[in-house]
Amino acid sequence: MADNWIGIDLGGTNIKAGVVADGGAVLARREVDTQADRGFEHVLARLVQLVSDLLADAGLMRTAVRAIGIGVPGPLSHHRGIVFSAPNMPGWENAPVRDRLSGATGLPVSLENDANAACFGELVAGAGRQMQDIVMLTLGTGVGSGIVLGGRLWRGSYDAAGEIGHTIVVPGGRPCPCGQRGCLERYASASAVGQRAAEAIAAGEESTLAPLGGARGTAEAVTAEAVERAAAQGDALARRIWDETCYYLALACVNIKQTFDPQQVVLAGGLINAGDALMTPVRRHYDGLHWRITPNRMRIDFATLGGNAGLIGAAALARSEFG
Amino acid sequence: MADNWIGIDLGGTNIKAGVVADGGAVLARREVDTQADRGFEHVLARLVQLVSDLLADAGLMRTAVRAIGIGVPGPLSHHRGIVFSAPNMPGWENAPVRDRLSGATGLPVSLENDANAACFGELVAGAGRQMQDIVMLTLGTGVGSGIVLGGRLWRGSYDAAGEIGHTIVVPGGRPCPCGQRGCLERYASASAVGQRAAEAIAAGEESTLAPLGGARGTAEAVTAEAVERAAAQGDALARRIWDETCYYLALACVNIKQTFDPQQVVLAGGLINAGDALMTPVRRHYDGLHWRITPNRMRIDFATLGGNAGLIGAAALARSEFG
Numbered sequence: 001m002a003d004n005w006i007g008i009d010l011g012g013t014n015i016k017a018g019v020v021a022d023g024g025a026v027l028a029r030r031e032v033d034t035q036a037d038r039g040f041e042h043v044l045a046r047l048v049q050l051v052s053d054l055l056a057d058a059g060l061m062r063t064a065v066r067a068i069g070i071g072v073p074g075p076l077s078h079h080r081g082i083v084f085s086a087p088n089m090p091g092w093e094n095a096p097v098r099d100r101l102s103g104a105t106g107l108p109v110s111l112e113n114d115a116n117a118a119c120f121g122e123l124v125a126g127a128g129r130q131m132q133d134i135v136m137l138t139l140g141t142g143v144g145s146g147i148v149l150g151g152r153l154w155r156g157s158y159d160a161a162g163e164i165g166h167t168i169v170v171p172g173g174r175p176c177p178c179g180q181r182g183c184l185e186r187y188a189s190a191s192a193v194g195q196r197a198a199e200a201i202a203a204g205e206e207s208t209l210a211p212l213g214g215a216r217g218t219a220e221a222v223t224a225e226a227v228e229r230a231a232a233q234g235d236a237l238a239r240r241i242w243d244e245t246c247y248y249l250a251l252a253c254v255n256i257k258q259t260f261d262p263q264q265v266v267l268a269g270g271l272i273n274a275g276d277a278l279m280t281p282v283r284r285h286y287d288g289l290h291w292r293i294t295p296n297r298m299r300i301d302f303a304t305l306g307g308n309a310g311l312i313g314a315a316a317l318a319r320s321e322f323g
Numbered sequence: 324m325a326d327n328w329i330g331i332d333l334g335g336t337n338i339k340a341g342v343v344a345d346g347g348a349v350l351a352r353r354e355v356d357t358q359a360d361r362g363f364e365h366v367l368a369r370l371v372q373l374v375s376d377l378l379a380d381a382g383l384m385r386t387a388v389r390a391i392g393i394g395v396p397g398p399l400s401h402h403r404g405i406v407f408s409a410p411n412m413p414g415w416e417n418a419p420v421r422d423r424l425s426g427a428t429g430l431p432v433s434l435e436n437d438a439n440a441a442c443f444g445e446l447v448a449g450a451g452r453q454m455q456d457i458v459m460l461t462l463g464t465g466v467g468s469g470i471v472l473g474g475r476l477w478r479g480s481y482d483a484a485g486e487i488g489h490t491i492v493v494p495g496g497r498p499c500p501c502g503q504r505g506c507l508e509r510y511a512s513a514s515a516v517g518q519r520a521a522e523a524i525a526a527g528e529e530s531t532l533a534p535l536g537g538a539r540g541t542a543e544a545v546t547a548e549a550v551e552r553a554a555a556q557g558d559a560l561a562r563r564i565w566d567e568t569c570y571y572l573a574l575a576c577v578n579i580k581q582t583f584d585p586q587q588v589v590l591a592g593g594l595i596n597a598g599d600a601l602m603t604p605v606r607r608h609y610d611g612l613h614w615r616i617t618p619n620r621m622r623i624d625f626a627t628l629g630g631n632a633g634l635i636g637a638a639a640l641a642r643s644e645f646g
Contacts (some may be wrong), residue, residue, distance in 0.1 A: 075617050084617070133480045147582075149477060156584025157456045158620055163581040166614065168574055170494060179614040180577070251491055254503070258486040259470075259582060261479025291489065291502040294398050294407070297481055 007315030012088030020315035028057035069318030071117030119146020121313025139271035250285030268303035330638030335411030343638035351380035362414035392641030394440030442469020444636025462594035573608030591626035
């Protein structure tokens with residue numbers, strides 16, 4: 001009989017989870033609110049219920065599942081099974097997620113950073129299916145990243161690798177909530193696109209986006225989608241900010257190439273909804289920034305699993321640990 | 324009977340080579356001129372002679388040696404055993420070093436990038452002896468780098484990993500001979516220190532270094548050592564350039580930490596002769612640039628093997644491949 005694995009992608013807003021068979025088929029899938037504001041014990045109870053519901057959906061006994069993999073926004077320790085803290089999830093300070101979830105479900109649990117889980121998902125079932133060495137950048141509220149080398153996730157000596165969003169791309173540049181300045185995340189995340197546009201408008205620059213930024217008077221009113229749309233319609237400010245975003249993404253790809261020499265960079269997250277409007281300038285800037293003294297075979301591709309990457313990857317990581 | 328390995332560190336000026344026993348003891352060591360201007364066949368013949376001489380020095384039969392490891396300035400392919408080209412070594416275009424040296428000596432040969440070999444040497448016998456995950460930056464004419472993860476050299480998908488010297492640290496910054504702009508190497512190599520000082524003097528800045536730069540009228544007249552000495556004596560220009568160098572080295576260390584989360588960064592090469600005058604400001608800038616939201620356990624240390632790192636590492640890589 002084939003083994004099955006449960007993958008969970010826990011976010012501050014939703015929990016996505018599924019039962020994944022050995023061959024990769026998703027046998028059942030559910031998505032529920034996290035209700036993070038009600039604290040750790042409440043969310044834990046929801047996770048336990050979700051596991052039961054998924055088993056019922058798939059018509060499986062608990063014994064037909066070998067283990068649970070769960071991706072959580074870090075920082076966390078895979079090796080110790082503890083989440084140190086989770087953004088937007090009160091009560092998750094030093095939360096012993098692995099042991100508590102394992103105790104409540106009777107199944108072994110593998111705890112992983114959500115960006116790592118999504119990257120592993122793209123490796124086993126998405127954009128990186130034919131690859132062994134990939135680096136993924138998830139362009140959302142922040143810039144998450146995952147690193148797979150030789151088919152294995154690189155977690156770092158202290159479970160803190162893959163913070164490429166917090167590599168410094170502009171010395172002394174924009175302040176980042178992390179405490180550093182000039183982090184990639186401040187230039188290439190979806191939220192940084194809107195934020196830079198709103199700031200420029202607030203500083204008096206003309207733009208078709210101005211009524212948007214002006215109406216609410218807050219940075220949140222200008223989204224990356226609005227900037228991309230305005231850029232496509234020829235708005236000068238929007239074009240500059242969109243192009244800058246693509247430039248810094250390309251610069252990050254150059255640095256990834258020179259450091260790891262991987263087969264592929266996978267771009268994921270909300271920003272990739274822009275499609276060619278993102279990929280074409282990223283590739284053009286990449287070609288302009290990268291040396292030509294050796295052939296450059298690294299691919300740059302979009303993720304293909306969308307919102308399922310995290311749960312598929314978490315299930316696959318559980319399998320690689322307990323299989 | 325214990326096995327022995329021959330390690331060779333081939334540079335444009337010298338060849339350093341040794342017989343290394345399984346336990347790490349260097350049984351014999353020689354250093355000869357490369358005579359690179361006489362071309363590939365001549366240098367190959369010198370390598371073959373060197374192997375014979377080392378065996379005689381150590382009083383060993385050829386059968387007591389298991390394999391040869393050789394580090395060469397790249398770009399090259401470890402997997403194919405070919406050097407694509409070597410700086411300052413005419414006639415090394417697509418040179419089949421591995422097979423030719425193996426054919427002439429009757430021993431298996433492992434070909435490696437020189438910076439990778441030196442990094443592996445520091446791992447097995449130097450600054451990284453207690454470590455599994457280290458990144459080394461060699462600060463000389465350029466900035467070489469090597470990456471060891473889980474005790475194994477990370478070579479990249481296409482044998483081109485570890486070019487951290489050509490990650491971009493200043494967008495649109497100083498032009499690099501590689502064709503890119505703003506490479507780490509343009510700010511943190513020994514030669515870049517002298518070059519920046521000479522340029523500032525040529526541009527009319529006052530400095531106690533001016534007679535040096537002025538007398539010969541060339542950038543080569545100002546060395547990194549001279550800049551470091553002048554900085555120690557309070558020269559404002561020298562202090563600014565030295566501090567900038569330490570800043571960009573620290574920035575590179577932040578990016579390495581955020582990317583790999585290794586146990587250690589090892590600094591090597593000519594620039595580390597400055598000792599505390601380098602390490603103290605590098606660590607200070609690193610602490611200032613790096614976030615404080617998680618504990619930072621990555622060590623920054625100097626290499627300890629000096630000119631022997633390459634040959635010891637090459638021998639150890641041969642052992643890891645053929646042992």
